Amino acid sequence: MATSTTPSGNRAAESPDVGTRAIEAGLDALDTAATLPPGPSLGKRFVRSVLPPIVFLAALVGVWQIAYVAEVKPPYALPSPADVWEVFWESVTDGRAFEAIWTSLSRGAVGFALSLVIGTALGLAMWWSRWLRAAIGPIVSGLQSLPSVAWVPAAIIWFQLTDAAIYTVVLLGAAPSIANGLLSGMKQVPPLFDRVGRVLGLSALGRTRYVLLPAALPGYLGGLRQGWAFAWRSLMAAELITYSPQLGQGLGQLLNVGRELSQMSLVITSIALILAVGIAIELLVFAPLERRVLVRRGLTVR
Amino acid sequence: MSTNQLTTDRLTAEDPLVRSRGEGVADAGSPAAAVRVSGVSQVFERGRPPVLDGVDLTVAPGEFVCLVGASGCGKSTLLNLLAGLVKPTAGQVEVSAQRPALMFQEPALLPWLTASGNVELALRARGVGRVERRAEAARLLGVVNLADAGRKRVHELSGGMRQRVALARALAQDSSVLLMDEPFAALDAITRDVLHLELARVWAEQQLSVVFVTHNVREAVRLGQRVVLMGSRPGRIVREWRVDLPQPRTIESAGVSELAAEITRELHREISRHGN
Numbered sequence: 041m042a043t044s045t046t047p048s049g050n051r052a053a054e055s056p057d058v059g060t061r062a063i064e065a066g067l068d069a070l071d072t073a074a075t076l077p078p079g080p081s082l083g084k085r086f087v088r089s090v091l092p093p094i095v096f097l098a099a100l101v102g103v104w105q106i107a108y109v110a111e112v113k114p115p116y117a118l119p120s121p122a123d124v125w126e127v128f129w130e131s132v133t134d135g136r137a138f139e140a141i142w143t144s145l146s147r148g149a150v151g152f153a154l155s156l157v158i159g160t161a162l163g164l165a166m167w168w169s170r171w172l173r174a175a176i177g178p179i180v181s182g183l184q185s186l187p188s189v190a191w192v193p194a195a196i197i198w199f200q201l202t203d204a205a206i207y208t209v210v211l212l213g214a215a216p217s218i219a220n221g222l223l224s225g226m227k228q229v230p231p232l233f234d235r236v237g238r239v240l241g242l243s244a245l246g247r248t249r250y251v252l253l254p255a256a257l258p259g260y261l262g263g264l265r266q267g268w269a270f271a272w273r274s275l276m277a278a279e280l281i282t283y284s285p286q287l288g289q290g291l292g293q294l295l296n297v298g299r300e301l302s303q304m305s306l307v308i309t310s311i312a313l314i315l316a317v318g319i320a321i322e323l324l325v326f327a328p329l330e331r332r333v334l335v336r337r338g339l340t341v342r
Numbered sequence: 343m344s345t346n347q348l349t350t351d352r353l354t355a356e357d358p359l360v361r362s363r364g365e366g367v368a369d370a371g372s373p374a375a376a377v378r379v380s381g382v383s384q385v386f387e388r389g390r391p392p393v394l395d396g397v398d399l400t401v402a403p404g405e406f407v408c409l410v411g412a413s414g415c416g417k418s419t420l421l422n423l424l425a426g427l428v429k430p431t432a433g434q435v436e437v438s439a440q441r442p443a444l445m446f447q448e449p450a451l452l453p454w455l456t457a458s459g460n461v462e463l464a465l466r467a468r469g470v471g472r473v474e475r476r477a478e479a480a481r482l483l484g485v486v487n488l489a490d491a492g493r494k495r496v497h498e499l500s501g502g503m504r505q506r507v508a509l510a511r512a513l514a515q516d517s518s519v520l521l522m523d524e525p526f527a528a529l530d531a532i533t534r535d536v537l538h539l540e541l542a543r544v545w546a547e548q549q550l551s552v553v554f555v556t557h558n559v560r561e562a563v564r565l566g567q568r569v570v571l572m573g574s575r576p577g578r579i580v581r582e583w584r585v586d587l588p589q590p591r592t593i594e595s596a597g598v599s600e601l602a603a604e605i606t607r608e609l610h611r612e613i614s615r616h617g618n
Contacts, residue, residue: 060539064487064502067533071500232450239425239444240467240515250463254454337453338497 119305127305128312136294137313144275144290145317147203151210152271158211159218159267163260166219167226177223180216188213188270189277201284206275213274214267221263225256257333265326272318291317375438376519376551377401377424382433384419384577392431393419395576403438403518406545406552408566410559410605412613416577417555421523424553438551442519443512447527449504451496457483457507458492464514482510485547486540502533506540513548520545522554526561535593538564542590559609560602564593569605573612580612 080088101121107113108120131137162180166173191209199205233255237247279292287293291314298306334340377400384394394416401407409417422428423435425444451460461479470478483492486506496504505525512520526534542565545552556562562569563585570582583605587597 060536060543061487064536064540067536068488068491068500068503071502071533072498232446232448233452235427235446236450236452238427239441240464240511241441242463242467246467250466251452254452257454333454336495338495339453 116302117304119308124305124308127303128309131294131306131309136289137309140289140291140294140310141313141317143288144279144292144314147206147279147290148210148268148272148275151207151275152214152268154207155211155214155218155267155271156264159215159263160222162215163219163222163226163263166223173223180219183212183216184220184270187277188274189281191274192278192281195278196282201282201287203287205282206278206287209278210271210274214271217270218260218263218267221266222256222260225259225263226252228259229255258330258337258339261326261330261333265322265330268321268326269318272314272321276314374403375400375436376403376405377438377442377553378434378436379420379424380434380436382420382423382430382435384416384423384428385431392576394423394430395578397433397577397579399570399579401519401551401553403551404549405568406554406566407568407570408554408556408562409570409572410556410562410609411572411577412557412574412609414574414577415572416574417572418523419577420572421521421553421555424519424521437519439517439519441515441517442521443515443517444521445505445508445512445523445525447524449496449501449508451504451507451511453496455496456492457488457494457496457499457503457510460496460507461511461514464511468514468516479510479514482513483507485513485544486510500533501529502537505529505537509541509544513544518549518551520550520552522552524556525554527557534561538593539590541565546589559606560593560598563587563598563602563605564591564595569601571605571608571612574616581608 079085104118104121108115108118112118128137131140166177166180188209191212192205195205195208199208229252233251234247237251242250275290276292276295279287279290280296283293283296289297291310295307295310295314298304298310331340379397379399382394382397383392385392397416397420399407399420409420411417419428421444423430424437425442426435426437451457452463455463458476458479461482462475465475465478480489480492483489486509488503488506488510491499491503491507496507499507508525526537529537538561544550554562554565559569566585568582568584571580572578573580583601585601587595587601591598
């Protein structure tokens with residue numbers, strides 16, 4: 041060290057401790073300097089993610105218009121885009137669309153909240169009890185592939201044409217996905233994390249609360265997202281079948297009105313609204329939530 | 343306190359280390375040992391050779407002991423026993439600290455928490471209140487020269503910084519015994535050198551008893567006051583050396599290289615037994 045010709049080397053030799061800190065600070069700066077380049081500009085992001093779906097939709101309407109002009113189907117079965125737009129706009133202006141969206145969405149929210157509580161409790165119970173997992177695990181997984189519309193007749197017989205029947209169907213559709221999501225999220229937690237919890241001296245409850253559950257969050261969120269998709273589908277299936285004046289008019293019932301009146305424009309309008317709500321919830325709730333969790337953990341770039 | 347028969351047999355009278363070993367035995371006899379392992383054997387599967395076979399090891403308070411050995415020598419098993427994560431099949435494990443701190447080869451930081459949050463979790467486990475947790479975590483991050491990184495997420499830290507946060511978290515356990523399971527094995531050589539300095543300083547400041555497991559003989563000589571060589575299948579203690587080189591040492595010091603060469607020869611001899 042003494043014969044070193046570099047000034048910094050001499051300095052380090054004179055005062056080893058300061059040297060260590062300096063080297064350490066330098067290493068830290070070098071090792072973490074590789075920050076990500078700034079994200080693409082607003083214009084680029086527009087071109088990348090907003091423009092393509094717009095172009096696709098425009099192309100779809102174009103093909104539809106051509107099919108209409110060519111009369112692939114008679115006009116009552118395949119109305120023109122303009123006809124559908126007219127019905128759509130009318131349903132928006134007279135408030136029917138919003139009423140239907142509100143009715144369905146509030147039902148969906150209540151049903152989903154119910155599924156969230158029950159599905160989460162079920163997932164936790166299955167995690168804690170090996171016996172319970174073995175006993176009902178296959179059934180819970182199986183329920184995910186059972187179309188929840190199959191529950192509608194049973195629900196109507198149990199609860200008649202009431203909201204309870206609809207919630208039952210939504211619950212049976214969504215809760216298994218949420219339970220399974222939570223369970224698989226917990227199964228994927230690296231055993232090392234649990235060892236950390238033990239080494240730190242956390243109790244079993246503390247390890248669940250501070251280590252296991254947060255670690256399982258990405259899987260749980262995946263389960264919630266799928267649970268919502270199933271809840272929304274089940275809700276539409278239930279609304280489509282349980283049509284009664286005291287139930288109010290949700291999107292599914294609006295769709296049914298279109299079918300009974302053989303009004304294809306209203307049918308297409310209803311389908312578009314159902315799809316739009318599904319996309320909106322995904323884009324406004326689940327995608328940002330998941331992104332936030334993943335970005336925080338460094339599991340995705342941005 | 344029974345001394346490991348094997349160890350004493352292997353150490354010959356011409357070896358100057360016998361004397362220091364004698365001192366070690368005297369330490370071992372005192373009730374204040376930080377870690378005492380006596381006659382510990384560990385069998386994980388019935389009918390298979392034991393992972394550990396009759397291991398005796400005593401670590402005095404404030405002592406830095408390095409365990410070296412090839413794969414399959416049960417170093418990590420021994421640490422798990424000391425950490426209380428596993429119970430021994432036979433023999434006794436006594437650790438003076440109620441709960442020894444343990445550092446893994448991986449930083450094992452929880453990725454949903456910040457650097458400070460990881461340290462605070464260890465404090466929370468000890469029942470430290472919220473306000474003190476903040477302040478104490480900041481202080482401990484300062485100890486490992488990461489005062490400014492407290493709010494960073496784990497993925498924003500380099501490998502060396504993560505391992506330092508892990509060290510701060512281990513210190514947050516406020517244990518007099520620190521167990522380290524190849525904590526620097528996954529780091530690059532430059533970072534490892536710096537962390538050696540860091541660890542040596544922290545050890546001296548905090549008066550910790552350290553049991554440090556490594557594959558790296560030089561690292562063991564660089565850091566330890568005593569280097570214990572373990573043989574493989576079954577894991578047992580073959581021989582040990584007292585390192586009487588002055589601190590601060592570096593991994594390049596002539597004395598470190600010399601002793602490391604000697605230990606490596608012994609290690610190679612031990613490994614070659616398994617080839618035939």
